[in-house]
Structures are given as C-alpha cells and as structure tokens.
Amino acid sequence: MAEIRLQGVHKTFGKVTAVNNVTLTVRDQEFIVLLGPSGCGKTTLLRCVAGLEYPDRGRIAIDGQDVTDRPPRQRRIAMVFQSYAVFPHLTVFENVAFGLRMQKRPDDEVKQRVQAAAGLLQIGDLLDRYPAQVSGGQRQRVAVARAIVMEPAVLLMDEPLSNLDALLRLQMRAELKRLLQEIRATTIYVTHDQVEALSLGDRIAVMKDGAIIQSDTPLKVYDEPATVFVGGFIGNPPMNFLKGTLQMADGQVVVSIGGQFLRSAQGQALAAPPGFQARLGNTVLLGIRAENIQARTEPVPGALPARVLVVEPLGSHLLLTLVLERSEGVQVDSESLKVTTGADFAVEPQPPLWLLLEPAKIRWMDPQSGRAINLERV
Amino acid sequence: MRQPGSLRRRSGRLLLYGLALILSAWVLFPLFLIAFTALSPRPAVYAWPKTLVPDTFSLDTLVFFLNSHGVLSATLNSIGVALITLVLSLVIGAPAGYALARFVFPGRETFKVLILTTRAFPIVILSIPLAVTFIQWNLYDTLIAVALVHTALALPFAILVTGSIFVSVPKELEEAALTLGCNRLQAFVRVALPLALPGLAAAAIFTFVLSWNEVFAATILTLRNRTLPAHVLTVLNESPLPFRFAGGFFMIAPALVFIFVIRRYLLNLWGRVVK
Numbered sequence: 001m002a003e004i005r006l007q008g009v010h011k012t013f014g015k016v017t018a019v020n021n022v023t024l025t026v027r028d029q030e031f032i033v034l035l036g037p038s039g040c041g042k043t044t045l046l047r048c049v050a051g052l053e054y055p056d057r058g059r060i061a062i063d064g065q066d067v068t069d070r071p072p073r074q075r076r077i078a079m080v081f082q083s084y085a086v087f088p089h090l091t092v093f094e095n096v097a098f099g100l101r102m103q104k105r106p107d108d109e110v111k112q113r114v115q116a117a118a119g120l121l122q123i124g125d126l127l128d129r130y131p132a133q134v135s136g137g138q139r140q141r142v143a144v145a146r147a148i149v150m151e152p153a154v155l156l157m158d159e160p161l162s163n164l165d166a167l168l169r170l171q172m173r174a175e176l177k178r179l180l181q182e183i184r185a186t187t188i189y190v191t192h193d194q195v196e197a198l199s200l201g202d203r204i205a206v207m208k209d210g211a212i213i214q215s216d217t218p219l220k221v222y223d224e225p226a227t228v229f230v231g232g233f234i235g236n237p238p239m240n241f242l243k244g245t246l247q248m249a250d251g252q253v254v255v256s257i258g259g260q261f262l263r264s265a266q267g268q269a270l271a272a273p274p275g276f277q278a279r280l281g282n283t284v285l286l287g288i289r290a291e292n293i294q295a296r297t298e299p300v301p302g303a304l305p306a307r308v309l310v311v312e313p314l315g316s317h318l319l320l321t322l323v324l325e326r327s328e329g330v331q332v333d334s335e336s337l338k339v340t341t342g343a344d345f346a347v348e349p350q351p352p353l354w355l356l357l358e359p360a361k362i363r364w365m366d367p368q369s370g371r372a373i374n375l376e377r378v
Numbered sequence: 379m380r381q382p383g384s385l386r387r388r389s390g391r392l393l394l395y396g397l398a399l400i401l402s403a404w405v406l407f408p409l410f411l412i413a414f415t416a417l418s419p420r421p422a423v424y425a426w427p428k429t430l431v432p433d434t435f436s437l438d439t440l441v442f443f444l445n446s447h448g449v450l451s452a453t454l455n456s457i458g459v460a461l462i463t464l465v466l467s468l469v470i471g472a473p474a475g476y477a478l479a480r481f482v483f484p485g486r487e488t489f490k491v492l493i494l495t496t497r498a499f500p501i502v503i504l505s506i507p508l509a510v511t512f513i514q515w516n517l518y519d520t521l522i523a524v525a526l527v528h529t530a531l532a533l534p535f536a537i538l539v540t541g542s543i544f545v546s547v548p549k550e551l552e553e554a555a556l557t558l559g560c561n562r563l564q565a566f567v568r569v570a571l572p573l574a575l576p577g578l579a580a581a582a583i584f585t586f587v588l589s590w591n592e593v594f595a596a597t598i599l600t601l602r603n604r605t606l607p608a609h610v611l612t613v614l615n616e617s618p619l620p621f622r623f624a625g626g627f628f629m630i631a632p633a634l635v636f637i638f639v640i641r642r643y644l645l646n647l648w649g650r651v652v653k
Binding site for chain 2: 050051052071072073077078079081082083085086087088089098099102103146150156
C-alpha cells in the first residue's frame with residue numbers, strides 16, 4: 001500500500017552534511033535496510049522519513065503523496081526507537097494503546113488490538129506492569145508492539161536490536177523477520193550491524209558520508225560490492241583486496257600479484273577480463289572473499305605462496321590470517337589477507353601455504369576511485 | 379557462624395546511623411525548642427532549667443499569637459503572595475526551562491548566564507527604585523507588587539531547575555508520542571509533563587517557601603498589607619518573648635508540613651524513571 005520515494009533529500013547540521021542528496025525508492029511492502037558505520041547519516045535519513053527532521057532540500061513521498069511538510073502524525077508511519085522510548089509513566093497496556101487512544105478508538109477495539117499485538121510479541125502477561133518492572137528485552141517488545149498495533153503503512157526501525165545482549169539479539173532477529181513477513185508493512189530498518197542487514201533485508205542500502213553507495217539485494221551487496229568500502233564493511237571477515245598489475249604476457253593481458261601471474265588451476269596465466277587493455281601497466285585491486293580462496297599445504301599449479309600469521313579456530317571453521325610471499329621469506333608488498341578453511345584443516349602458524357583464487361569470484365576494483373570496474377560496460 | 383565481614387558491615391551501619399542522628403539533631407533541636415515553647419503555656423518560656431518534655435501542653439501561646447492584631451490578615455497575605463509567586467514562576471519558568479532543555483538556539487548559553495545575573499543585584503539595592511516604580515504604577519502596598527518581586531527572585535531557580543528536569547526526560551519519548559499521533563502540545567502534556575511533575579512539584583515548593591520566608595522586599599514594598607514575615611519583623615521589638623516563639627513556629631510549620639506531604643509524592647511517583 002505504500003511506496004516511499006525520496007527525491008534529492010539533503011540535510012545538514014551546521015557545517016556537517018548528514019544526508020547528502022539521497023534519492024531512493026522503497027517499493028510497497030519492501031524491507032530495506034540502511035546500513036553504514038555510525039555517523040553516516042542513516043538515522044538522520046530515517047528521521048526525515050518519520051518527519052522528526054525537516055530536510056534542507058528534497059521531497060519525501062509516501063504512497064504517492066508528498067509528505068515533506070507534514071508532521072509525523074500525518075504520515076501513516078510508526079517508529080521503533082533505538083532507546084525503545086517506552087513511556088515510563090504508563091503501563092505496558094497503555095504504552096501499546098497510546099496511538100489508538102490518540103485516534104480515540106472505542107475501548108473494545110483498543111483492548112482487542114492491544115491484546116493481538118501483545119500476543120504476537122509474547123508480552124500478553126505483562127500488560128499490567130510498568131516498564132520499570134520488565135526486562136530490557138521485554139521493553140523492546142513493547143516498543144515493537146506499540147508500533148505494529150497502529151497497522152502503519154510504513155514501519156521505521158532505528159537500530160532496534162542494538163541495546164540487547166548478543167543471545168537475545170539473535171533470537172529477536174529471527175522473530176522480527178517472521179513478524180515483519182506477517183504484517184507486510186513497507187519497512188525501513190537502520191543498523192550498523194552488517195549481519196543483521198544481510199539476514200533481515202530484502203534490500204540493503206549501504207551508506208557512507210550521508211550518501212547511498214550501493215542499494216542491492218543482500219547477496220549482491222555481499223558478492224558484488226560496488227566499492228572497496230562496501231566490500232570491506234560487509235561480511236565477516238571483510239573482503240580481501242590484493243594489489244595486481246596488468247601486464248602483457250603471451251599476447252594477452254594478465255594480472256601479476258607480487259611478481260606472480262594469476263593462473264588458472266591448470267597453471268596457465270589467466271587472461272584479465274576483456275577491456276582491460278586500456279588499463280595496461282596500471283594497478284587494479286582484486287576483491288575476493290575469504291571463502292573463495294582455497295588454501296593448500298602443498299604447492300599446486302597456479303597457487304600463490306603465502307605464509308600464515310595467525311590461526312583462529314572458530315568452531316565451524318578456521319580463520320587464517322596470511323601474507324603473500326614472492327619467494328621463501330620475501331613478503332609481497334600487500335596487506336594481510338583472511339582465508340577460511342574447514343575446521344579440520346591441519347595447519348600451524350608460520351609454515352608456507354599455497355592459495356588458489358576462484359577466478360569467477362574476483363571483484364575487480366579501481367584503486368584510485370575505489371569503485372568496482374564494471375565489466376559489462378567495458 | 380558469623381562471617382568476619384558482617385561485623386564490619388554492622389559497625390559501618392552503626393556509624394552511618396550515628397551520623398544521620400547527629401545531623402537530624404542539628405536540624406531538629408532548634409525546631410523542637412521553638413515548637414516546645416510555642417506549645418507550652420506562656421510562663422514556660424521563662425522557666426529554667428527547661429524540661430525535655432513539656433509538662434503541660436497548651437495552645438495558649440499560639441492562640442495569643444494568632445489573635446494579636448494583624449497576624450491573621452498577614453498570614454492570608456503571605457499565602458496569597460506565595461501562591462501568586464508559585465503560579466507566575468511556573469507559568470513563566472517552566473516553558474523557559476523547557477525551551478532551554480529542548481532547543482538549541484543562538485545565545486542559549488549566554489541566556490543561561492544572564493538569568494543568573496539577575497540574582498547578582500542585591501534586593502536591598504533594588505527595593506527602593508522598585509518601591510518608587512510601584513508607587514508610580516499604583517501597585518505600592520499591594521500583594522501583586524510583592525508577588526512580582528518574589529517571582530523575579532524565584533525565576534532564575536525556577537527556570538534552571540525546570541530546565542534540568544526537562545533535560546532528564548528523554549527527547550525520544552516525546553518524539554515517540556509525535557509518531558503515535560500527538561502534536562507537539564499533546565506530546566508535551568501527555569508525556570513530558572507527567573514525567574516532569576515530581577520535579578516541577580519540587581520547584582513549586584521551592585518558590586512557595588522562598589516567598590513565604592522572604593522578608594526584606596515584603597517589608598519595603600508594603601505598609602498596611604504586610605505579609606507575615608514583614609509583620610512579625612515590624613512588631614518584633616515590642617513583642618513579648620512567647621509571641622516571638624509562636625511566630626517563629628507558625629512561620630516554620632507550613633513549610634515543614636508542605637514538604638512532608640509532598641515528599642512521598644516526590645520519591646515514589648513512578649517508582650523510578652526508566653532511561
């Protein structure tokens with residue numbers, strides 16, 4: 001029922017640009033996550049949609065209607081605050097009923113709807129208590145119940161899970177996902193937690209310095225980050241970036257990493273993607289995820305030699321931190337990289353390893369601009 | 379078996395209670411003396427050595443005080459002035475405090491300091507020009523005039539205290555109310571105000587007591603419509619000792635009762651405020 005359309009929204013606080021000219025359309029019933037480090041403007045953008053901040057420029061439309069100049073109460077939105085913002089002087093029941101009371105709904109309806117929402121969030125037996133008498137996790141449920149009882153066209157959530165402890169957060173995350181699939185409101189969800197974003201969103205909009213850098217499905221954002229920043233911010237461990245130089249060899253353009261050609265599993269020098277001739281002699285960044293690098297304990301054709309610095313057993317797998325080596329003991333001028341292996345991978349720190357990069361999973365980046373090199377276009 | 383730590387804890391508690399007892403005695407003993415004398419028959423004032431428990435309880439002294447000329451009307455005047463002061467201070471002070479708490483505007487810090495500087499002028503210096511002005515405005519010797527001066531005295535505290543009260547009410551609570559269908563005024567009345575009420579009550583008591591006890595401005599600005607402190611001060615020198623004790627008791631009592639009554643309200647209004 002409600003598409004959200006942001007057109008050139010811009011907001012500054014004094015000299016600080018919080019939201020920089022953001023244009024974004026959120027489809028009806030879509031669950032979009034605004035993801036970014038703290039101070040990237042995601043909360044400010046959310047508050048602009050809520051009507052709690054007034055943008056300096058730009059328009060905001062909900063369901064085809066321009067709401068830029070309307071107060072929050074006339075936008076058919078509901079919001080869950082990071083601090084929960086439950087009213088301490090009202091019982092849980094009256095907290096959830098607050099919005100319905102403002103609409104002067106009859107008592108029967110209020111009671112029935114509050115109980116339905118409380119049931120959904122499993123706080124039905126807390127309705128007579130005051131917020132001071134319930135736990136933090138329960139208070140968070142009260143805040144969510146208070147928002148969904150309004151049956152809003154648009155649900156806005158500002159880091160709703162960040163004040164919960166890790167276990168509760170995990171549990172609540174799954175529950176939220178189920179709940180939001182049920183109520184089907186168009187949802188904007190703000191978080192700085194990339195795991196939360198990946199697990200919850202239909203779409204993730206990654207923000208940095210007030211601007212949206214990439215807005216794609218979680219898988220696409222993960223596999224095909226638009227910039228070095230996105231690749232480094234999303235995923236745990238973050239994406240590896242290897243410096244490579246484009247050279248001519250055997251009549252084709254190949255990539256050299258620390259003096260070694262990137263080779264296929266058969267040992268042939270791998271040709272760089274078509275269109276890279278123009279960049280001959282330049283460096284490129286090869287973005288590759290930890291799980292797309294195979295570690296071998298013995299040399300195999302096409303593998304890059306590396307030395308292990310740290311081995312971290314993480315239960316389900318091992319996380320290795322390595323540096324590439326040109327030859328025994330000579331480190332390649334490159335940052336360390338992370339590789340995951342099976343939990344039973346036998347390895348000690350220090351001994352050499354050989355790394356096989358999965359060519360199809362490499363994301364090519366321009367080191368100057370930090371942007372992905374769009375292969376389709378060239 | 380007794381834990382070794384328990385003894386230490388008990389002696390610590392003993393020390394704490396002992397100190398509390400001493401502090402209480404420090405405050406309560408003069409109050410007790412005044413109440414004791416005020417509630418004894420008149421000759422008991424001159425009795426020596428004093429007994430710790432009044433042997434005869436008597437309202438004679440108080441009745442004598444209340445029946446003396448001008449006391450009753452002065453009391454009513456005092457209550458009137460204090461109530462006007464209370465209302466004016468809160469009506470002006472609370473919105474100012476709210477604005478200081480919620481909005482960032484140019485000159486906010488300067489404004490805070492300026493509020494305090496109004497207290498830098500001694501009331502002694504202000505009283506004479508004020509008296510002249512009030513005579514010109516035909517306000518001299520009225521309760522309004524005294525209440526206006528008391529309001530001026532109470533306002534800096536009223537503004538800063540209510541400001542700090544509203545700061546302690548999280549802004550998100552009001553914002554949540556805004557997203558749930560309130561306009562700004564409704565959000566204030568339904569959320570910020572109830573949460574600020576204990577603090578506002580404290581500010582109200584403070585202004586009431588301040589006005590009730592203020593003597594200098596009241597003495598200068600009134601002639602016939604004396605407030606109680608002004609009246610007692612004026613007739614103090616030609617009054618007998620029982621009258622002074624009774625007057626003192628009578629002026630202390632309302633403030634004490636007021637604080638006692640409202641104290642419970644102050645401490646357990648919502649249990650505790652949740653952040």
